[in-house]
Structure formats: structure tokens, C-alpha cells
Amino acid sequence: MFSKACEYGIRASIFIAEQSLLDRKVSLKDVAEAIESPSAYTSKILQRLSKSNIINSDKGPTGGFSMDKSELEKVKLSSIVYAIDGDTVYNGCGLGLKRCNADKPCPVHNQFKVIRDELKKMLETTTVKTLAMDFEKGLTFLKR
Template sequence: MFSKACEYGIRASIYIAKQSLLDRKVSLKEIAEAIESPTAYTSKILQQLCKSFIINSDKGPTGGFSMDTLEMGKVNLSTIVFAIDGDSIYNGCGLGLKKCNEQKPCPVHDQFKLVRGELKSMLERTSIKSLAVDLEKGLTFLKR
């Protein structure tokens, strides 16, 4: 459903948010290890998240990646998905057809439209802060 970059972006954002709640900045290497992603690939994803003002990057000896703890409650999953994958997840055909629409629907058009609507709603109402808090409490996990 999400691109691999988007999956890593969500996982990285949750990890960074968790560490920011503990008042820690984290390095690229630490993030890549925590989310089990190649370092170079993680770097590109983090650049996109920085350009979209989702995460912060500070250079120097006390630098690293972080999120503003006051703002992270306003950052929802849909913000991250849009920053990395755009809005294609809300518009694409369930079967990958190029010209699927209300006038010429694919065989799963109506069912997929409902699922897509539920997904959009979930992404819009789920904040990164709530996911980071659950991670911190040990209720959820980023790797097995």
C-alpha cells in the first residue's frame, strides 16, 4: 500500500519522535539501525522529511535529528505519507489500472474506494506523538 520509502519514513518519524520525547537527538546511523533500513536510503528519506518541516536536523557535535515536542502532536501520518508518496494512495486504482474512475470502474472500484476512505481517515487522525508514546510504553514495536 505504501512505498518502501514511505514505510521507512513513518518508522523513522516515530523513532525520532520517541527520542525527542526523551529530549534526545539521534544520528542517521542510529535511526537506520532502529528501523532496519539502509543508511544511504534513510538519509534520502530524512532529507525529504526535513524539507517538509516534519523533522529537524541540526549539524555539529550536538547535532542530530529531532522533532519539536510541542508540534509533534499536530503531525499526523497523512502528513508523512504526503511528504514522501504524495496523494497517489488516495487516487490510485485498486488493480493498478491507469484509467479507473466512476464512469469506467474496475471490478474492485467501489470496494477499494471505501477502503481508501477509511485509510485516509485513519492517517489523518493518527498523530506521530501518540504512536511515539505507545512505542515508549512498550505497547508497539518498530522491529521484531
């Protein structure tokens, strides 16, 4: 569904959000351990999220990654997916055609449209804050 980079990105964001709700900045190492991901690779992903203004990053001692508590409910899963995987999830043809659309549809265009629209709606309505709160309560998990 998503690239591995995007999966790490979502998991990392949820962890950073959860820690930010507790007023804690986290280091790259913290993130990589929390979501069980290769840290150097995770670093690249966090850079992209930072450049897309989804997370904050601060250098130096006392530095680390964080998210603004006040803006947390504005961050939807769709923003993260878009920042890392672009819009292929929404616009890419299910059968890989370059110019597949309602006028010149691939054989599964309509069937996929239903699924895709559902997915889009879900990503656009799910906030990182909600996911972070569930994670904080121990209801969900970010590794294994």
C-alpha cells in the same frame, strides 16, 4: 501498501518523535539502528522528511534529527505518507487505470473506495505522538 521508503519513513519518524519527547536529538546512525534500516538509504528519506518540514535536521557536532515537541500532535501519518509516496494511496486506481473515477469507474472502484476512505481516515487521524508514546511504553516495536 506503501513503498519500503515510506515504511522506513514512518518508523524513523516514530523513533525521532519518541526521542524528542525525551528531549534527545538522534543521529542518522541512531535512527538506522533503532529501526534496523540501511543507513545511507534512511538518510535520503530523512532528507525528504526534513524538506517537508516533518522533522528538523541540524548539521555539525551536537547535530542530528528531532521533532518539535509542541507540534508533535499535529503530525499525522498522512503527512509522512504524502511526503514520501505522494497521493497514489488515496487517488490511484486499485486496478491501475489512469482515469478511474465515479463517472468512469473500474470494476472494483466502489469496493475499493470504501477501503481507501477508511485508510485515509485512519492515516489522517493517527498522530505520530500517540504512536511514539506507545513505543516509549514498550507496547510496540520498530524492528524485526
